[in-house]
Amino acid sequence: xSDPAIPPTPRxxxxxxxxxxxxxxxxxxxxxxxxxxxxxxxxxxxxxxADWEKGWGALLDGLHHLGFDDRPVTDLIVSHLHPDxxxxxxxxxxxxxCRFVMHRxxxxxxxxxxxxxxTEAWMREFAANHGVxxxxxxxxxxMGPRPDFMPLLSEPDRVVDEGDVIDLGGAxxxxxxxxxxxxxxxxxxxDTDTAILFSGDHVxxxxxxxxxxxxxxxxxxxxxxxxxxxxKDLSIGLxxxxxxxxxAQGDLRAHQILLHHERRLREMVQRVERIDVTAWxxxxxxxxxxxxxxxxxxxxxxxxxxxxxxALKEEISEIDHDGVAWYTSxx
Numbered sequence: 001x002s003d004p005a006i007p008p009t010p011r012x013x014x015x016x017x018x019x020x021x022x023x024x025x026x027x028x029x030x031x032x033x034x035x036x037x038x039x040x041x042x043x044x045x046x047x048x049x050a051d052w053e054k055g056w057g058a059l060l061d062g063l064h065h066l067g068f069d070d071r072p073v074t075d076l077i078v079s080h081l082h083p084d085x086x087x088x089x090x091x092x093x094x095x096x097x098c099r100f101v102m103h104r105x106x107x108x109x110x111x112x113x114x115x116x117x118x119t120e121a122w123m124r125e126f127a128a129n130h131g132v133x134x135x136x137x138x139x140x141x142x143m144g145p146r147p148d149f150m151p152l153l154s155e156p157d158r159v160v161d162e163g164d165v166i167d168l169g170g171a172x173x174x175x176x177x178x179x180x181x182x183x184x185x186x187x188x189x190x191d192t193d194t195a196i197l198f199s200g201d202h203v204x205x206x207x208x209x210x211x212x213x214x215x216x217x218x219x220x221x222x223x224x225x226x227x228x229x230x231x232k233d234l235s236i237g238l239x240x241x242x243x244x245x246x247x248a249q250g251d252l253r254a255h256q257i258l259l260h261h262e263r264r265l266r267e268m269v270q271r272v273e274r275i276d277v278t279a280w281x282x283x284x285x286x287x288x289x290x291x292x293x294x295x296x297x298x299x300x301x302x303x304x305x306x307x308x309x310x311a312l313k314e315e316i317s318e319i320d321h322d323g324v325a326w327y328t329s330x331x
Contacts, residue, residue, distance in 0.1 A: 007031040010062035015194050019240070020062030022049030024084050025149050029243045032084050034059065035198055036066065040169045042074040045098075046189065046198050047242055050087035050149035059088070077101040077166065077174070079200025079242060080183035081113050083150040090151050101166065103178060104159040105185040108216070113153060116146040122215070123297065130304055131278025131324055140296050165192065174198070179231070181224020182209040184217045188231070197239045197250050203231060205244040208257045212301035213308060221309040225261060228254040261306075268306055272316045273329045279303045 007021035007030070016038040021031040035046040043063075049055040063069065073096040078086045081102070093100050112119060124141030132140050160166065162178035166189070174189040179202045189198040201209040211224045231254040239250030247253050264286075271277060271285065283299045291299060307327050311318045317328050 022055045042072040048088040080186040102156040103185040131280035179227035213304040
């Protein structure tokens with residue numbers, strides 16, 4: 001059995017599609033799947049990993065292993081605005097002078113991605129407003145110094161929208177499916193030749209990606225569940241995710257993730273019907289104990305995304321007590 005911490009060897013998946021696992025500078029997830037598609041003009045790269053020397057070396061070594069030393073990368077398409085997917089974009093673009101492609105919403109969210117100090121200030125206020133004890137707010141809300149693997153980003157050279165097709169030549173293209181939720185700028189790409197879906201973090205084989213509350217985009221959980229329903233309704237089959245192994249039936253996996261969130265929503269309604277709670281109460285109640293501060297932060301953001309969804313649907317109520325949001329039954 002292979003070691004899950006050791007990235008797999010670069011390999012061909014057929015249909016002129018190849019995969020390179022770029023290691024990441026943290027334990028989970030240990031790497032990101034970068035997909036390489038051959039075209040008549042060169043190579044199209046989907047996602048690139050975080051910006052550090054091991055990741056860059058793995059990408060170059062992977063292209064060499066695949067026999068692409070003399071093939072330029074003409075396009076870098078990034079599924080969404082998280083550093084394990086987009087962090088190395090400035091280096092990739094500078095090295096190959098390639099086009100940098102993202103969804104149009106990235107134009108709105110890149111300024112926030114680039115402003116770590118403002119994001120941290122917002123997160124601390126958010127934590128306090130959702131019941132995190134005062135002594136823990138600096139811990140849960142702290143982003144720490146901006147890591148080197150997350151350089152500042154420029155705007156993409158090309159922005160795409162739902163239904164656009166990125167030309168691969170020879171009547172083949174990548175159809176853009178706009179799938180917000182995990183990130184407001186998230187896209188999946190469907191190969192018009194093979195119907196294979198490059199799913200980014202939208203559909204993953206073993207976990208449900210975190211869905212984080214946003215003060216800019218209302219009801220991100222609804223966005224995510226609607227995006228999952230899109231994959232289900234399209235009867236998506238073979239799916240290449242950004243983390244983990246290939247998914248044989250993307251529509252089935254999307255359905256499973258939908259059920260997970262529906263169960264979590266029902267569980268939250270039941271708890272709120274029993275007793276008024278803060279989001280922090282539910283984090284302590286629903287998630288495993290002894291989470292690291294970063295995981296506590298993500299758990300809080302996801303919990304509020306669920307509670308916000310329920311409040312917007314008028315299944316529960318949100319009330320303010322001395323600057324802290326409490327959630328109560330509408331019954």
